Amino acid sequence: MLEERRDTCHADGGGSDILMEKQAKDKKAKKPANDSKQKRRSRFDVRLEKYYDELKWLYMELYNDEEAFKYFVKMLRRNYRERKETLKGVDARRAGNPNIHHSNRMMGMMLYTENFAGDLEGIKDRLEYFKECGVKYVHLMPLLKTSEDQGRSDGGYAVADFRSVRPDLGTMKDLEKLTAACHKRGVRICLDFVMNHTSDEHEWARAARAGDPAAQARYFFYDDRRIPDAYERTMPQVFPETAPGNFTYLADINKFVMTTFYPFQWDLNYRNPMVFNDMTDNMLYLANRGVDIIRLDAVPYIWKELGTQCRNLYQVHTLVRMMNIACRIVCPSVLLLGEVVMEPSKVIPYFGTEDSPECDMLYNVTTMATIWHTLATRDVRLLKHQLRQIENLPANCIFQNYLRCHDDIGWGLDYGYLSRFGIAEPSHKKYLNDWFTGRWGVSPARGELYNDSEWMQDARLCGTTASLCGIESAVYEGNEEALNIAIAADVMLHACMLTLRGIPVIYSGDEIGMLNDYTYHDDPGRWADSRNIHRGRMDWELAEQRHDPSTVTGRVYGEIRKLVMIRKYAKVFHSDAHVYTVETGDDRVLGIAREYEGFRMIGLFNFSPDHVRTEIVSAERVDMTSADRHYVKGDGPMDEYWIEPYGFRWLLEK
Numbered sequence: 001m002l003e004e005r006r007d008t009c010h011a012d013g014g015g016s017d018i019l020m021e022k023q024a025k026d027k028k029a030k031k032p033a034n035d036s037k038q039k040r041r042s043r044f045d046v047r048l049e050k051y052y053d054e055l056k057w058l059y060m061e062l063y064n065d066e067e068a069f070k071y072f073v074k075m076l077r078r079n080y081r082e083r084k085e086t087l088k089g090v091d092a093r094r095a096g097n098p099n100i101h102h103s104n105r106m107m108g109m110m111l112y113t114e115n116f117a118g119d120l121e122g123i124k125d126r127l128e129y130f131k132e133c134g135v136k137y138v139h140l141m142p143l144l145k146t147s148e149d150q151g152r153s154d155g156g157y158a159v160a161d162f163r164s165v166r167p168d169l170g171t172m173k174d175l176e177k178l179t180a181a182c183h184k185r186g187v188r189i190c191l192d193f194v195m196n197h198t199s200d201e202h203e204w205a206r207a208a209r210a211g212d213p214a215a216q217a218r219y220f221f222y223d224d225r226r227i228p229d230a231y232e233r234t235m236p237q238v239f240p241e242t243a244p245g246n247f248t249y250l251a252d253i254n255k256f257v258m259t260t261f262y263p264f265q266w267d268l269n270y271r272n273p274m275v276f277n278d279m280t281d282n283m284l285y286l287a288n289r290g291v292d293i294i295r296l297d298a299v300p301y302i303w304k305e306l307g308t309q310c311r312n313l314y315q316v317h318t319l320v321r322m323m324n325i326a327c328r329i330v331c332p333s334v335l336l337l338g339e340v341v342m343e344p345s346k347v348i349p350y351f352g353t354e355d356s357p358e359c360d361m362l363y364n365v366t367t368m369a370t371i372w373h374t375l376a377t378r379d380v381r382l383l384k385h386q387l388r389q390i391e392n393l394p395a396n397c398i399f400q401n402y403l404r405c406h407d408d409i410g411w412g413l414d415y416g417y418l419s420r421f422g423i424a425e426p427s428h429k430k431y432l433n434d435w436f437t438g439r440w441g442v443s444p445a446r447g448e449l450y451n452d453s454e455w456m457q458d459a460r461l462c463g464t465t466a467s468l469c470g471i472e473s474a475v476y477e478g479n480e481e482a483l484n485i486a487i488a489a490d491v492m493l494h495a496c497m498l499t500l501r502g503i504p505v506i507y508s509g510d511e512i513g514m515l516n517d518y519t520y521h522d523d524p525g526r527w528a529d530s531r532n533i534h535r536g537r538m539d540w541e542l543a544e545q546r547h548d549p550s551t552v553t554g555r556v557y558g559e560i561r562k563l564v565m566i567r568k569y570a571k572v573f574h575s576d577a578h579v580y581t582v583e584t585g586d587d588r589v590l591g592i593a594r595e596y597e598g599f600r601m602i603g604l605f606n607f608s609p610d611h612v613r614t615e616i617v618s619a620e621r622v623d624m625t626s627a628d629r630h631y632v633k634g635d636g637p638m639d640e641y642w643i644e645p646y647g648f649r650w651l652l653e654k
Helices: 002-012 017-063 066-082 085-095 113-117 120-127 127-133 170-185 204-207 226-232 273-287 314-329 344-351 365-377 381-388 415-421 425-436 467-471 471-477 479-501 518-522 528-532 551-570
Strands: 108-111 138-141 145-148 159-165 188-194 197-201 248-252 256-257 263-266 294-298 335-338 360-361 400-401 446-450 461-463 501-507 577-583 587-598 599-606 612-617 621-623 638-644 646-653
Touching: 002 314, 002 621, 017 273, 017 314, 066 314, 085 138, 085 170, 108 113, 113 120, 120 170, 120 204, 127 335, 127 551, 138 294, 138 638, 145 528, 159 170, 159 273, 159 551, 170 188, 188 365, 188 446, 226 248, 226 360, 256 263, 273 314, 294 314, 314 335, 314 344, 335 471, 344 360, 365 381, 365 400, 365 425, 365 479, 381 461, 381 577, 381 587, 425 461, 425 599, 446 528, 461 528, 467 479, 471 479, 471 551, 479 501, 479 599, 479 646, 518 528, 587 612, 599 612, 599 638, 638 646
Parallel strands: 108 138, 108 501, 138 188, 159 197, 188 294, 294 335, 335 360, 360 400, 400 501
Antiparallel strands: 145 159, 197 263, 248 256, 446 461, 577 587, 587 599, 599 646, 612 638, 621 646
């Protein structure tokens, strides 16, 4: 029709110019919208093209299923289409600064929504508190829909619906409002993604229980004990006391199902490509709600292979790499945080390589446990040895450093190294647990054991940082001298954590010195899990004292906040700094050096209740935590520093 009209205009002699001019104006008017639409389409296509060959090779190597791969790609495209323009804007802004999480301004806080503020709306009302604390990303502990029976929720890790929030905490709309409010303030939200299993109340599990073969193929179902027993011969038990074995018998359908963690958590079968497709879809759904950091829970467990320990298999790394690629294509601003609670040799591979990254961040779990070991032994040699194993990792290897988290402290230390000093694993674990539960004569610590088992001799530890440092016992006894030492220990540990390479994360309540919460003993739904001792509700009345230096809260908060602010504005704390240990001349004192863009500092940390003299190579230095900011240099080749009991120094070189 248009060509006919053009011909007519030409035949008319002069109308052609008018029509062509009008068409040009119409085309020009529509061009921005059309170009923008094409640009939005091509952005996905450009990313897909960049990763397509690697993605398909990995997928086909694992599954060899062309139709399943096509479905996977369509799923990625659908999630990109559904991603809000505001979130695509976040992607675009962060594309120019992909390593923004390496910044020394990046610090996190981990919390339970219900304990911190009641619900998601309450979290939104507390955003100014995060700003005051210097927090730039907030890790919300599991909040997706689970069983209403607390005894079957595993603290939120038995997910019944990956696309619904627990009703008592709010809705997905509330989560989206919270993430949007956080983005306006430059705060990132981290959310747990429980990928090893679902609750037995999940729709897949209900269908499987009802006899649906396709649903049963999403799990590990067996008609008798032959294959389960074969698995049990090589699979370690996660909770041998509270949930022994790795399989549960379902009497109503006369089948066995794999349950690595608890009987109500059914392990997903990632050998089935539709499990991987749909779980990746669920992950991207959360990303499209504005979640910035996805915590991959229990990621080493997700691939099961008969005759192995079913942990850390190479297929796990293939799956995580594909999930990383999925994020780079659909939501490139989203980061993956891997929960790998193992020794460094098992943890580090989850970073992948610089060319083929897997997790963007990993927990520095061994360092956390070793710090507590060092506090109890007053000997920094193991901690120094452990830090030296990770000090030369590439820049893409970003650890999340912490003193406490929602979980227990497991003593997965390097006992091969400790054996050099005549330290045996069972007796040393007992010593550490006795020390931190106050059973060891002079210990001021107050904690409780988790999964205590005489025959396993592998109990773990629970408690808040303040209580484990001795603040609780000192307050109870009214011992001012002991209180001063305990506060010093608490602050020194935070200073050490802030000095390590990576991103520091504070467990909510530690910033105000909250003590153990023993009320869980009287709660039928919580009393069996001693981890609830450090999962107490945020004491906002106590928090009101945080600006009063005459209170314990004020002293702890004031000192930690000062350190956070120093770290925020001193470039030497950038996560890309070269961080390494230095000799101090005393096994009670840890020395850590940081170098970045011409700046160099040395941190000295006294893990003992003694006044200690240290020596380090002479240089002109200023104490960063002192109001007296003049530089001082010694006369000889070595500078001498006296450090108070559980004291520390941050020394910046001129």
